[in-house]
Amino acid sequence: xxxxxxxxxxxxxxxxxxxxxxxPPAWFPAVVSxxxxxxxxxxxxxxxxxxxxxxxRSYIHIAKASFGDIGVISDTIVKATPIILAALACSVAFxxxxxxxxxxxxxxMGAFGAxxxxxxxxxxxETPPWIFIPVMMLAGMAAGALWGFIPGYLKAKFNVNEIIxxxxxxxxxxxxxxxxIFGVWTEGGFQMSPKFPxxxxxxxxxxxxxxxxxxxxxxxxxxxxxxxxAAIILWFIIFRSRWGYEIRLIGDNPxxxxxxxxxxxxxxxxxxxxxxxxxGLGGMSEVTGVVHRLQTAPLAAGYGFTGIIVxxxxxxxxxxxxxxxxxxxxxxxxxxxxxxxxxxxxxQGIILVCLIASDFLLRYRIVIERGEE
Amino acid sequence: MISExxxxxxLIGILASGIRLATPYLYASIGETFGQRSGVxxxxxxxxxxxxxxxxxxxxxxxGSLWLGILAAMIVGALMGLIMAFVTVNLHAQQGISGIGFYxxxxxxxxxxxxxLMGTVETVKGFPxxxxxxxxxxxxxxxxxxxxxxxxxxxxxxxxLAWFVLNKTTLGLKIRSVGENPDAADSLGVSVARIRxxxxxxxxxxxxxxxxxxxxxxxxxxQQNMTSGLGFIAVALVYFGAWRPWGVLGGALLxxxxxSLQLWIQVLGIPIxxxxxxxxxxxxxxxxxxxxxxxxxxxxxxxxxxERED
Numbered sequence: 001x002x003x004x005x006x007x008x009x010x011x012x013x014x015x016x017x018x019x020x021x022x023x024p025p026a027w028f029p030a031v032v033s034x035x036x037x038x039x040x041x042x043x044x045x046x047x048x049x050x051x052x053x054x055x056x057r058s059y060i061h062i063a064k065a066s067f068g069d070i071g072v073i074s075d076t077i078v079k080a081t082p083i084i085l086a087a088l089a090c091s092v093a094f095x096x097x098x099x100x101x102x103x104x105x106x107x108x109m110g111a112f113g114a115x116x117x118x119x120x121x122x123x124x125x126e127t128p129p130w131i132f133i134p135v136m137m138l139a140g141m142a143a144g145a146l147w148g149f150i151p152g153y154l155k156a157k158f159n160v161n162e163i164i165x166x167x168x169x170x171x172x173x174x175x176x177x178x179x180x181i182f183g184v185w186t187e188g189g190f191q192m193s194p195k196f197p198x199x200x201x202x203x204x205x206x207x208x209x210x211x212x213x214x215x216x217x218x219x220x221x222x223x224x225x226x227x228x229x230a231a232i233i234l235w236f237i238i239f240r241s242r243w244g245y246e247i248r249l250i251g252d253n254p255x256x257x258x259x260x261x262x263x264x265x266x267x268x269x270x271x272x273x274x275x276x277x278x279x280g281l282g283g284m285s286e287v288t289g290v291v292h293r294l295q296t297a298p299l300a301a302g303y304g305f306t307g308i309i310v311x312x313x314x315x316x317x318x319x320x321x322x323x324x325x326x327x328x329x330x331x332x333x334x335x336x337x338x339x340x341x342x343x344x345x346x347x348q349g350i351i352l353v354c355l356i357a358s359d360f361l362l363r364y365r366i367v368i369e370r371g372e373e
Numbered sequence: 374m375i376s377e378x379x380x381x382x383x384l385i386g387i388l389a390s391g392i393r394l395a396t397p398y399l400y401a402s403i404g405e406t407f408g409q410r411s412g413v414x415x416x417x418x419x420x421x422x423x424x425x426x427x428x429x430x431x432x433x434x435x436x437g438s439l440w441l442g443i444l445a446a447m448i449v450g451a452l453m454g455l456i457m458a459f460v461t462v463n464l465h466a467q468q469g470i471s472g473i474g475f476y477x478x479x480x481x482x483x484x485x486x487x488x489x490l491m492g493t494v495e496t497v498k499g500f501p502x503x504x505x506x507x508x509x510x511x512x513x514x515x516x517x518x519x520x521x522x523x524x525x526x527x528x529x530x531x532x533x534l535a536w537f538v539l540n541k542t543t544l545g546l547k548i549r550s551v552g553e554n555p556d557a558a559d560s561l562g563v564s565v566a567r568i569r570x571x572x573x574x575x576x577x578x579x580x581x582x583x584x585x586x587x588x589x590x591x592x593x594x595x596q597q598n599m600t601s602g603l604g605f606i607a608v609a610l611v612y613f614g615a616w617r618p619w620g621v622l623g624g625a626l627l628x629x630x631x632x633s634l635q636l637w638i639q640v641l642g643i644p645i646x647x648x649x650x651x652x653x654x655x656x657x658x659x660x661x662x663x664x665x666x667x668x669x670x671x672x673x674x675x676x677x678x679x680e681r682e683d
Contacts (some may be wrong), residue, residue, distance in 0.1 A: 047482060047485075048485070051485050051486055051489045051490075052489050053485075053489065094470075099467075099469040099470065101416075101469065101473065150659075154659070154662075154663060158662075158663050158666050158667070159666055160659070160662045160663055160666055161612060161662065161671070163414070163416070163469045164608070164609045164612050164658070164659075164662060165659050165662065167605050167608075167609065168609060168655040168656075168658050168659050169655070169659070171602055171605075171651075171652075171655045172652050172655045172656060175648040175649075175651040175652040175655075176648070176652065178648045178651075179646055179648035179649065182646075182648065183646060302477075305473055305476075305477060308470060308473055309473075309474070309477075312470060341484055341485070341488055341597075342480075342481045342482065342483070342484025342485035342486075342487070342488060342597070343481065343485055344481065345477050345478075345480050345481030345484065346477070346478055346480075346481025346482045346484075346485055347481070348474075348477045348481070349420070349474045349475065349476065349477030349478025349479070349480070349481055349482075350474070350478055351474075352470070352471070352473060352474030352477065353456075353460060353466075353471055353474035353475060353478065355474075356460070356464075356466040356467055356470055356471040356474065357460050357464045357466055357471070359464075359466070359467075360464040360465060360466070363465070
């Protein structure tokens with residue numbers, strides 16, 4: 001007896017990994033994601049201090065610069081708005097295990113489609129906003145959906161890898177918009193279009209400052225409402241509709257979906273179009289709510305990539321995406337003034353890698369035990 | 374105006390810079406080929422290249438040694454590869470998405486280090502062209518092929534070397550078997566994890582050199598996001614080249630020749646919208662994928678994590 005215990009004491013601890021047989025408790029994924037972000041922030045902090053910065057000051061600065069007062073909270077929400085729509089776009093494609101890396105390009109094409117209504121011009125500048133805005137929304141969604149249709153169709157018909165095709169289309173989208181704003185729609189030779197007429201701008205809180213003085217200077221715009229409504233609709237589609245059931249089944253078990261008679265080819269195309277349309281709506285919201293003219297730099301700012309992170313963080317749940325987008329909106333907003341620049345992108349990268357790595361804990365159990373020889 | 378393109382001097386110029394501009398693609402894509410043949414999609418090449426470009430430039434600037442710069446780029450790339458290998462091999466991460474994380478990480482960190490350590494754009498004297506005796510004096514051909522710098526020659530030597538390793542050595546056989554049928558490879562005693570660690574770290578090292586070739590051999594500056602998508606194209610080139618080093622070479626040359634043509638069109642002020650030329654390689658990649666996808670097959674285990682069944 002005494003001997004066996006001493007053997008046990010001498011044998012080292014062994015770490016074993018085994019697949020989870022049952023679902024972990026409901027709180028577990030949230031704790032894992034939260035810990036992953038914490039680890040990411042610590043890792044980021046270590047890198048910042050290696051580079052000669054002060055991580056604590058940087059983080060406090062990020063918090064202050066994005067949640068310090070009502071004005072910056074409003075700015076944070078403005079930054080979160082395009083992320084919501086881009087993340088919704090990614091989430092619906094990822095749900096079907098379609099790796100749409102092209103929300104960035106679909107976003108830009110959406111902005112282009114919406115801008116074309118003003119710049120072509122499809123509608124004259126005197127058009128009232130209640131016609132302008134819905135038409136621009138439709139145009140943005142259509143252009144984004146087209147940009148999602150191409151990789152969707154190629155995937156469904158020719159089995160072309162969607163990661164590569166969507167990535168390539170990101171660059172085509174930027175070049176396409178550049179072609180128009182450098183030449184056809186240029187504002188006096190600058191690389192941007194003329195400003196949109198006021199009727200084609202999404203209303204902002206500050207526009208109502210006459211009635212509610214508290215709104216003065218707040219730039220939060222109608223795009224937020226568009227994003228939230230889109231999230232709610234998408235939640236219903238995914239979790240409460242027959243189509244959503246098909247999407248989830250194809251994602252979880254394509255074999256079973258095929259046996260159930262679900263048309264996967266058709267769904268690949270439709271889901272990519274829906275994904276593109278959502279990203280396109282994001283581009284429309286950004287160009288009409290913030291930029292107010294067609295210009296590549298502020299539109300191709302990486303919202304599509306941030307959308308990937310947010311979708312993953314929210315575990316593809318449309319409603320959680322709204323909350324997660326605000327956090328990343330804060331990071332991007334604060335990043336504009338934080339020195340040295342580059343910190344927000346780096347932190348985003350670390351967060352994404354940590355999040356994906358932490359998924360391991362959801363699928364596997366780590367067992368620590370005394371080795372038995 | 375168009376006729377200006379077809380003078381001998383300009384044609385030689387286009388071809389010579391096309392050959393030169395293929396260099397970063399070749400290093401990165403050959404590295405990526407090894408990874409993908411073993412079943413791992415590394416979408417973080419862009420980030421590895423940016424960090425490699427910065428490391429090489431900064432070390433070359435401060436020590437004055439270009440070769441130490443290359444070494445630094447290789448170390449940084451290998452480190453990125455090591456982390457990526459851990460995340461993909463041990464933690465079974467979804468490769469398409471985690472790669473975007475590595476891209477953003479490299480993009481942000483290289484920018485952060487640039488701001489902190491340098492602050493302003495500086496230049497270094499990069500690798501000088503080496504004229505190969507006799508060959509370089511052949512009219513035209515000499516200027517195009519035999520008056521390049523050492524990293525350019527290295528990139529082209531890498532292609533037959535990679536072909537040889539992949540197809541004619543035991544290591545290559547192991548890499549391919551791990552990418553096609555990891556279960557079978559495992560049952561024959563090949564360590565899937567070890568092979569994948571090897572290919573991912575090799576890929577990272579080569580991506581590091583690819584970045585260095587930009588910052589201390591071709592452009593001789595470092596700027597934020599200076600790769601601007603080169604690394605992503607390098608990944609696409611592996612598909613383009615059907616996972617074969619020679620195919621990758623063809624794709625790299627096509628891309629670099631189009632880039633070079635577009636640069637010359639701008640230099641000569643020919644009124645063709647350059648955005649159309651910019652678009653071409655990307656559109657072409659997609660078209661080539663459509664045409665080839667029915668005839669060539671990706672490695673069966675590509676992007677699938679390996680799990681040993683007990």
